[in-house]
């Protein structure tokens with residue numbers, strides 16, 4: 001009998017030559033969230049983008065710097081848009097709209113929540129309502145000690161088993177010669193990785 005997963009992935013999901021893929025971009029409360037504008041710029045070259053930011057991420061983001069082509073959603077939107085039974089909810093609407101989810105930067109906190117199945121804000125609820133036949137990419141971002149903590153490896157392994165692609169963080173020697181690892185991959189590399197994966201699948 002054919003494996004259900006194989007059957008799903010063997011069909012092209014969308015025709016990238018004819019239609020831009022729809023990307024749901026989520027940002028967490030990491031310093032690297034300041035690069036959201038650059039990441040949106042890279043993704044907009046080949047995709048439609050909607051963004052969701054966590055409450056912590058909103059401290060790092062300047063709305064006016066982000067392209068007007070990107071609608072940004074916060075936790076408050078979820079509650080403001082709902083007023084009676086039967087209303088659609090953003091945690092379903094946005095994942096239904098999207099072809100791909102990209103969480104960049106991914107904080108240690110949200111990584112742990114995803115691994116544990118917790119859904120207490122718009123970003124983590126979207127992960128729980130996501131149709132698992134569609135891809136999710138995450139780009140963790142944290143300092144070296146957080147990245148090297150064994151919990152990080154455990155949580156990354158757990159989400160990889162769920163089919164989530166982890167885009168490795170950057171590493172190298174700092175100006176003072178200390179080896180550091182954990183900073184978010186460059187926005188252009190994240191964009192390239194997602195596009196390459198979509199092309200290979202189609």
Ligand SMILES: Cc1cc2nc3c(=O)[nH]c(=O)nc-3n(C[C@H](O)[C@H](O)[C@H](O)COP(=O)(O)O)c2cc1C
Nearest residue numbers: 028029030031054056057107108109110141142143
């Ligand atoms: C200035 C500042 C910078 C932070 N940078 C990071 C970071 O790079 N990576 C990380 O995992 N957490 C970082 N944190 C901690 C997160 O913001 C915190 O764990 C928060 O609860 C994450 O919430 P979220 O996962 O809902 O976005 C930082 C906190 C502060 C105050």
